[in-house]
Amino acid sequence: MIKLEHVNKSFHNGKPAVRDVSFEVNTGETLVLLGTSGSGKTTTLRMINRLIAPDSGQILVNGESVNTQQTEALRRNIGYVLQDNGLFPHYTVAENIGIVPTLLKWDKKRIEERTRSLMEKLRLSVADHYDEYPQQLSGGQQQRVGLARALAADPAVLLMDEPFGALDPVTRASVRKEFRSLDEIHNKTVIMVTHDVPEAFELGNRICLMDKGAIQQTGTPAELLFNPVNDFVSNFFQEQRFWLELNALRLTDIRSWLSDTVPGENHAPVLKGEDSCWDALEQLTTLSAPVNILFNDKLVRIDTSELMHAFTQYKQTVSGHGRSTRLS
Amino acid sequence: MEDQPGFPEFVQQQAGKLLEQTLQHIGLTFISLLIAVVIGVPLGILITRRKKLAGIVLGIAGVLQTIPSIALLGFMIPLLGIGAKPAIMALFLYALLPIIRNTYTGILQVDPVVIDAATGMGMSKRQLLYRVQLPLAMPVLLAGIRTATVINVGVATLAAYIAAGGLGEFIFGGIALNNTNMILAGAIPAALLAIIFDWAVARLQKLRAQKVKTALYFLPFLLVILSSFYLLPAAYGSSLVAGFTPEFMGRKDGNLGLKQVYGLHMRTVVISDMIMYKAAYEKTLDVISGSTTDGRVRAFDLQALTDDKHIFPPYYAAPIVRQETLDKYPELAPALNKLSGIINDSVMTELNYRVDHLKQDPAAVASDFLKAKGLLQVAKHGTKGTVVIGAKIFGDGYILANMYKLLVNGYTELEATTKTGLGGTKICFDALTNGQIDLYPEYSGTGLLVILQADKSVVDTLISDNQKVYDYVSREFMQRYHIKWLPPIGFNNTYALMMRRQQAADLHITSISDLKEYLLHH
Ligand SMILES: Nc1ncnc2c1ncn2[C@@H]1O[C@H](COP(=O)(O)OP(=O)(O)O)[C@@H](O)[C@H]1O
């Protein structure tokens, strides 16, 4: 659990880098700090592991103010992934991954087991890369090592600063996918910084949109899309709005506008209620036929026009009372 | 010049000494390097954290670096005396800058992202330093050590000037004796040492980080072992310590003669003539290879030991004059001879003392002396002719030339002029035979060995007897060059072993044989 209360920070030039930032992230939740560059995301993140000291405000990690915790101990319990990976060039892959456990004085065997298992989970070949040096790896592999290093001591909190930012789009998508499917992160409090909107939508349970050091809106992707609190927020997503909306809406969200058509001979469910409208559209276009969706226990059959109809209906409904629904 | 054996034979003959000097050289280089690393690396680390100090520390170390090495050694002597201490101190100061600077830049050039990551992982400042900053700064730091090592190997040759040993003993001895083999015997190992150490540290630099770690554990041991080489040769020795110039060390009529003729074996260090006398005075040395009429013998109250077995050739001074000039002006010889037998060793020493040490004008010293002896007469400003008096650039010549000028002007109708500061024996003698000068004071030994270059067999029969040498050179000079040796002035400017007067008296030592006796029983 991480909680920030009215945190402020200015650097020596006096211009505030972070202004009155408050938010709370619960265990098992991923909060994405989203914003253009210079909006104060990194500064906010680095105040949590005390790489930067705030001018005012409270920062709590696991219910306790970071100021009252011993700095090194605090940091060892917070995984930290840097944009430029920051791997130690003089350490092997294994030594890099094992650094925090080493600092925590785990015994050698335990460190080795943990390192191997993390490498396997992140699809890094133990046989090939265990004793290699970071410079011998590709960018994607380096970033995986960075991720493994942050996760090695199984910290309760994970901070990631543009972890996939330096990768090419294809590599980025695959590393991101692996990250998403890691069981490791499900019981952690994760804060990730990015300026990439699709990435924020894909990985964030909630998104905290920042501009000029201040939070504009915090909420689920759907809330930000359908209930923006100001023009900045709605303009921010304008470019990719259709795609984002399809992505942000789960099939359950539009359930009420879908008919109860029962599938005929083919009863195999293709999608679940938790999947996004985008997933459904993808399946429909790929198969060029209606698909089955499993809502709770009920199996429903839809086609493309029915999906788009329900989607439009949902939007009309939320925008009718949308703007007024302020999120605190 | 005697025949020189081939280089391999020389090395073979001198193998023991060569090994000793090489070990001393390695020892000097690495003791100072070790101290420089122990002090320089922490200092370099400190200034990465206190940026304000960086400018000052690097500035001071930089200034030290610009002091010429021989001057730096000179500064050390009043503070630390002679021997290993000032040499190590000076080498240490030279090694300091590259080590501090490279530690500093090595640490600062570590990627800030890596530092950030390490801090973020929860490393303490200490862990950050030992696990990240130092290992990543290591190639640059080692480059600094490499530079320092090579500098030290070079500068350590100068240690021979201040009795700290090393390969400089051969190098400077060889230069003084014009002995190429000896120079090479010092210079080649010194160059090899520089190349080998440079290569070794370069190899270390290229090792993968992992192996560097292991190598670094051995490095301190290696440094200590290499440093300890220096202490080995000092382990043997006698109760008294001798300091000889590089030239004296290699001469037959020097240290070699002392060993062969007297059987004198004592703990000996090599030292520059410039600081030798003072070192004896300061009790760092007990016996030195002095020059009998040097002013410093008087200044530091030293006593020359009698050369009772006559290994040092006589260097009695006498004016040598063109016979042509003597024939032309018969009154010249009597005037010059007024000085004959007047000046003995201690008087000449006293006169040199006034000029060299008290910085009095040689002309004034000459005139004062003649006045005291009742020999000074008012110049006659005669017009009968001119006589040109020459003198070598160093030593007694200046004063003597001035005395002769006063005598000629006072006792004859001739007008004397001086042409002092003629480079060396050869220049002076050529000027005399060419008629550019008419006379100059010369030493019998120099006439025999340098000008006549007499055969070894001839020299051996003459060398122990002053009168025989004088007679021989008189005869030969007249025959070959038509140059006349007038009667000797009286003093003998030769090598002598010298001790502090007080110590010599306490130990009842007056001759070299006494010294040998004393050493046998102590
Ligand atoms: N160490 C620093 N010193 C001075 N200004 C800084 C420093 N770090 C960040 N800033 C400034 O603070 C603002 C926010 O920076 P940052 O948190 O890095 O933004 P983001 O991560 O969103 O790109 C920017 O204007 C940046 O120039």
Ligand SMILES: [Mg+2]
């Ligand atoms: Mg940033």
